[in-house]
Amino acid sequence: MKLAFLYAGQGSQHAGMGADLYAASPVFRKVFDEAAAALDFDLKATCFEDPQGVIDQTQYTQPCMVAFAAGVTAMFREAGVRPEYAAGLSLGEYSALECAGVLDARAAVELVAFRGKAMARASEGLAxxxxxxxxxxxxxxxxxxxxxxxxxxxxxxxxxxxxxxxxxxxxxxxxxxxxxxxxxxxxxxxxxxxxGPFHTSLMHPAGEALAERFQTVTFAPMELPVLFNCLGREKAPEDTIPGLLVRQVQSSVYLEDTIRRLAELGVDTVVEIGPGRAISGFVKKTVGSAIRCLNVETAEDFEKALAALKEVTA
The missing domain is CATH 3.30.70.250 (Malonyl-CoA ACP transacylase, ACP-binding)
Known part of the structure; x- marks a missing residue:
């Protein structure tokens, strides 16, 4: 088996996501609480209940999704499951970088919180x-x-x-x-x-804000290859991760190309981490049955995915 983790993007979020994982898993709870401490809003209340009705606003969506993903990734690490490759849809790319050891969970959540606010500012006043x-x-x-x-x-x-x-x-x-x-x-x-008009040139101000912010961020070496949105593949030696993330926010997301590249690399199993199953649908429409898709949104999903992965490697 050759495994990849694919992280969901904005649009699949909903109130209640992660609540059962938080209750069931001490490691999820630890990572989630550490991420929450880095934010200026109540992460747990927003994810689990959304009393203010803000989870669909990009500045809240992004840290909620990345905190959720980091918690699930930590659960897989604890179970001894690590992918050969990682990728994500838009903000999911930050979760892929956290999976690869480039960012820790707190740093990833802080960055997407900043990114979400920068994208919201870039959208202000635009029809x-x-x-x-x-x-x-x-x-x-x-x-x-x-x-x-x-x-x-x-x-x-x-x-x-x-x-x-x-x-x-x-x-x-x-x-x-x-x-x-x-x-x-x-x-x-x-x-x-x-x-907002995400992943278009209208997000250039957000890209500029990220470029400035990244000057204060330490990006560790990748422990496993990440396939980047704006490339549809792994980065080249001359590419820098900060440069690719600046480019990503204001240019196209090549998810179909990423999926095809994973198949070329011999990946036969992906775990989609995040609410919904949109990415799994894209995988099936792109490469058919060549790649098996597992999904983790709930604690039950995690146990089923873990059992399926262990069965293959037994």
Whole structure:
């Protein structure tokens, strides 16, 4: 078996996530509490109950998701399970770097809390949008974006899997690109409920803020390879992790390419860590049954995944 951990991104969060893991696992609880101490809001209340109704706001979503992921990763470490590779969807990349030993859990949570606030600031005052485009290939959708860009910024921001791309940018341009995509043969165009034009050039101010913040952060050597969003593969020797993270926030996420690269590397099993099963769906649509998907959102999921992994290696 060759194993990869894939970490979920923004959009799958919900109130209640992690509550049963916190109750069931001392190691999850320890990591989660250490992460909570680094934040200026009540992490436990926001994740488990969300009394203020803020978990879908990016500045809260990001640290909640990364704290959850770090806790689950720690549970696997305690059980003696380590992947050969790690990757994540957007903010999930920080969880992948925590898994690889580049950042500890507290540092990862602090950074995504900063990142979430920087992305929220970059979105202020913008009439923006993001739309999922179904069943249209990359080249034709890029042509639609090129034509619509006369109305403003619009880019392909997520290459999720064959038949599912996401565009984002200024609302008028996104709406026009969506119209053109339908004319070009897209099956559906689904506007997404998001608070900003993420992974587009409009996030450049967030990238600049991150670049400045990273000057005070120590990035340890990777203990295992991470596949990076903006590359769709492992980094080259000349690439730096801070540079890739700055680039990531303002450029496309190549998840489909990442999945194909994992298959090329011989990965046959992935564990999706985080709420929902979106990434597992992307894996199946990209490489079919070539990679088996396990999911961990709950304590029961963890026990099932652990049993399945141990059965393979027994």
């Amino acid at each position: 923006c949008g993001m739309t999922a485009v179904l069943m249209l290939d990359r080249d034709r959708l890029q042509a639609c974006c090129d034509e619509a860009s006369a109305l403003g910024v619009v880019q392909i921001c997520n290459y999720n899997c064959p038949g599912q791309l996401v565009i984002g940018g200024e609302k008028a341009a996104v709406d026009r690109a969506s119209e053109l995509a339908k004319e070009a043969g897209a099956k559906r165009c689904l506007p997404l409920k998001v608070s």
